[in-house]
Amino acid sequence: MSEPCVLETRNLVKEFKGFVAVDDVNLKIQKGHIHALIGPNGAGKTTVFNLLTKFLTPTRGHILFKGQDITAMKSAAIARKGVVRSFQISAVFPHMTALENIRIALQSFEGTSFSFWKSGASLNRLNERCLELLDAVGLAEYANTTTVELAYGRKRALELATTLAMEPQLLLLDEPTQGMGAEDVDRVVELVRKAAQGRTVLMVEHNLSVVSKLCDRITVLAQGAVLTEGDYDTVSADPQVREVYMGRDGSGERGAASAPNKTEAAQ
Structure with a gap:
């Protein structure tokens, strides 16, 4: 090899x-x-x-x-x-928007998932990267769409974006x-x-x-x-x-x- x-x-x-x-x-x-x-x-x-x-x-x-x-x-x-994996069954949060799903993945990667004392507005700094990842999988126009409303193929694309957020x-x-x-x-x-x-x-x-x-x-x-x-x-x-x-x-x-x-x- x-x-x-x-x-x-x-x-x-x-x-x-x-x-x-x-x-x-x-x-x-x-x-x-x-x-x-x-x-x-x-x-x-x-x-x-x-x-x-x-x-x-x-x-x-x-x-x-x-x-x-x-x-x-x-x-x-x-x-x-x-080493990051996806699963056979789509593993996204159905009642959050596509952008919010990506943001949670980014928080997990940064180790800030449990910073409850921080203002929700502090998460806005992650939005630009979220939009980049959504754009990478063709979902930029669905950033504010609730995940449950996405077609199955788009949900799988969103899952791929969440795995890519883990770099x-x-x-x-x-x-x-x-x-x-x-x-x-x-x-x-x-x-x-x-x-x-x-x-x-x-x-x-x-x-x-x-x-x-x-x-x-x-x-x-x-x-x-x-x-x-x-x-x-x-x-x-x-x-x-x-x-x-x-x-x-x-x-x-x-x-x-x-x-x-x-x-x-x-x-």
Whole structure:
């Protein structure tokens, strides 16, 4: 690899009462890359994300960020280091405006979330940065719109803006296009591409059309273990990957793997 490794896992294992959900996973995420983690339902993708961001504790193995072992660190400490994630379900405050949502994220990043003695007017100094972030995701005109009134795709864009407010070095996106129509998917693809400028992205994504457009490298998980890894052309042509997506009986009922350039359900 020509670029340095931003995130690395070494023999990562997660067991739940004897069930091995993540089995000896070794990842190397290159600086500046958009790297996808894909696989069929139950492959362990979201569990890996939860291990990386310490929502779960590994049974065995190590996680390194920029060469430092962060395995024992808590979620908040990892976020302060610049590892920030989104979630499958939009995680914004529905009864606040788009601008207020961004402002809360900025307060959290600055460590001023609990300064109750300060006047609300003191938060106005953050508004300029809020508007910059909203503009970056195409939501500047919705700054004063209550979030519950936003269309689903715009809510996901707002969530992306709140993660960017944390100034991530490594951005982890969990199913950024889940539940979206084609128009919203295309919009989010462009937003992710823009967000990736100057930073590294690791994403779980079920839509292989999105993966093919965005990702420099892809890791395929099956039954908690790494099945294969490479660029999109290499991965989509791998017979093992086709077998995983088509089913072991070869019936093709989930046969999107026979046309990997189309939308596929990989989660």
